[in-house]
Amino acid sequence: MTDTAPDFHATGRPALMRQDALRQLDFFRASLRPGGRLATLAQDGTPKDGPQELITTTRLVHSYGLGQIAGAPDCADIVDAGMAALRGGHADGQHGGFVWSFDADGPVVGDKLAYGHMFVLLAAATAKAAGHPDADTLLAEVDAVIAERFWEEGRGLSADEFRRDWSPFSEYRGMNANMHGVEAHLSAYEVTGQVHFLTRAERILAFFVDRMGASNGWRLPEHYDSDWQVDREYEGDPMFRPKGTTPGHSFELGRLLLQAWDLRGRPEGDAPARARALIETALADAAMPDGGFCYTLDFDGTKRVRDRYWWPLTEAIGAVATLLKLDPREADAALYEDLWQQAERLFIDEARGGWFPEIDAGGRPVEIQFTGKPDIYHALQADLYPLHGGLSRHYDGIAGILT
Numbered sequence: 001m002t003d004t005a006p007d008f009h010a011t012g013r014p015a016l017m018r019q020d021a022l023r024q025l026d027f028f029r030a031s032l033r034p035g036g037r038l039a040t041l042a043q044d045g046t047p048k049d050g051p052q053e054l055i056t057t058t059r060l061v062h063s064y065g066l067g068q069i070a071g072a073p074d075c076a077d078i079v080d081a082g083m084a085a086l087r088g089g090h091a092d093g094q095h096g097g098f099v100w101s102f103d104a105d106g107p108v109v110g111d112k113l114a115y116g117h118m119f120v121l122l123a124a125a126t127a128k129a130a131g132h133p134d135a136d137t138l139l140a141e142v143d144a145v146i147a148e149r150f151w152e153e154g155r156g157l158s159a160d161e162f163r164r165d166w167s168p169f170s171e172y173r174g175m176n177a178n179m180h181g182v183e184a185h186l187s188a189y190e191v192t193g194q195v196h197f198l199t200r201a202e203r204i205l206a207f208f209v210d211r212m213g214a215s216n217g218w219r220l221p222e223h224y225d226s227d228w229q230v231d232r233e234y235e236g237d238p239m240f241r242p243k244g245t246t247p248g249h250s251f252e253l254g255r256l257l258l259q260a261w262d263l264r265g266r267p268e269g270d271a272p273a274r275a276r277a278l279i280e281t282a283l284a285d286a287a288m289p290d291g292g293f294c295y296t297l298d299f300d301g302t303k304r305v306r307d308r309y310w311w312p313l314t315e316a317i318g319a320v321a322t323l324l325k326l327d328p329r330e331a332d333a334a335l336y337e338d339l340w341q342q343a344e345r346l347f348i349d350e351a352r353g354g355w356f357p358e359i360d361a362g363g364r365p366v367e368i369q370f371t372g373k374p375d376i377y378h379a380l381q382a383d384l385y386p387l388h389g390g391l392s393r394h395y396d397g398i399a400g401i402l403t
Helices: 013-031 054-070 076-087 114-129 135-150 175-192 195-215 247-263 271-286 310-326 330-346 377-387
Strands: 101-103 106-109 294-297 303-309
Touching: 013 054, 013 330, 013 377, 054 076, 054 114, 054 377, 076 114, 076 135, 114 135, 114 175, 135 175, 175 195, 175 247, 195 247, 195 271, 247 271, 247 294, 247 310, 271 294, 271 310, 303 310, 310 330, 310 377
Parallel strands: none
Antiparallel strands: 101 106, 294 303
């Protein structure tokens, strides 16, 4: 195991991050069930019943692919099972694309969502980086589906949702699927070198950062109509489409902006300043007095939904680490360590592994929005990505970091 890590880490912090990554990978191995099914887990690690969802499959492929690259043991079986599910139960041989969920009898929810397809692209990219033999085929398949069905070339953005037969069932457009599209396309560019992946990611970033962020006080509107006009009154699923703005997404998009800028060769411009504006605005608006971040804000930055979930904290860790890699500042280094201490105090389950997904006002784990521990993805990235010195090239950067 390498002892090197960027020098903004406090003494002992890199070792604790590696320990947490290995503990998470050990905990979530219980997701693999007999016959190759991948399940979500209860708080104690017991597999839960129900259809296998695309978000579960893809995030496990991505996460255990990262684990495999980083040198953790016993990751390949989950990657293999997930890739088989993507080429099998999720793949729609009749209409094309990937259905949201399936069970032993076939598709359960047949809807085709951009959000899910972007994670298929991410899973395929990570599987390719990990050397999986089916990755190239899957990557080409999902890239073609995104180009044909979701990508709106005139806008430089992605549409959101269709029924199984590709008939539209809403005119909704949203930031969440597009933001994860940036993540997936940058990863695909890293493993293929195909410039269209980088170009798509940059076009999405230009709309949300340069246009929407800059004109909305560096707070990012989430919801839009089919003409990409902001819908300030939209309120959908309380987890994936809450009303208002979501500061955790500002952390993610700020980090992704710097990743894209780095991959393009760090051209002249104000990308670093814009990324910092997104991240610092979210930090100021959303920080809760006793740790963690509120879930949503009103458009003026007022806290709206004050519930605290694990994933905004993990994304804040990744965002601040990325700022530190580019421009080391003492105050940012202190904040970075404080964020990790908040994670240890409030969210990390050191006894069993994984992070508690939500806590109540007293800082105790609860199951209101989430049941169990829904995934490893956000927290594992918070452990691994800050441990290498680059803003991008994460696959190369984390290679062997857990051995």
